[in-house]
Amino acid sequence: MVRQYASPLRALEIFAPIQRTRTTSVTSFSSRGLNRRPIVVSRLSEPFGSRFGNSKSISSTSTAVPPHLTPKPPTKADPKIPQIHWSDNIPLSLPPSLLLPNHRTHPPWTLTCSPPSSSSSHPDSLTRTFTFRTFTAAFRFMTLVAEHCKKRKHHPTWTNTYNEVTVTWTTHEPQGLGPKDVEMAQFCDDVSRELGERGVDELSE
Ligand SMILES: C[C@H](O)[C@H](O)[C@H]1CNC2=NC(N)=NC(=O)C2=N1
8 A cells, every 4th residue: 555645744744753763764763784895974955854853864984873873672663653764764855845845836746655564565665746738848847856866876767748747766675775875855946946846826827
């Protein structure tokens, strides 16, 4: 079963449980991934989790386990509460700009996550539809994003119909939502703004 949170407020409602269940993810991370390349979570602008005091850098260069990654006994997950499956079990701070954008300018990204008890293979992801004035602008958007994908070696699942482009970001290996998904979602927002994406108010006219 996969729940989609079309409403940003609904997505935010699930954040409190997500924050509380972080220790489970962290345990897995410390046993699997400390020697992986460093990922600096605080590079993401305006970390969403800063409200919860968890915007920290994770570096694999130190052999000591940072205090915030010290394994704790796993808490029993409530099977009814959806949790984000983070790629590599590394919890990230999601920038609020992705989930709570200005509705006059553009719609938010939809965060999709599966309940822990789910056997769904549907990966956690960020999805959003961009609407431009013309097909040419939509195609230009796809070209600019594609060029950045080549550089970052990270690629979207997307569809295009005339002036609309629907983009989904997820990480395949290790499966889940990862830092590049957040980075690329922000890149799409920036490029679409420069290309004059149609705002929500305009769309309802
Ligand atoms: C080897 C190469 O970096 C990987 O296969 C990349 C390619 N592009 C990708 N794109 C996306 N969206 N997720 C991935 O996990 C991914 N993996």
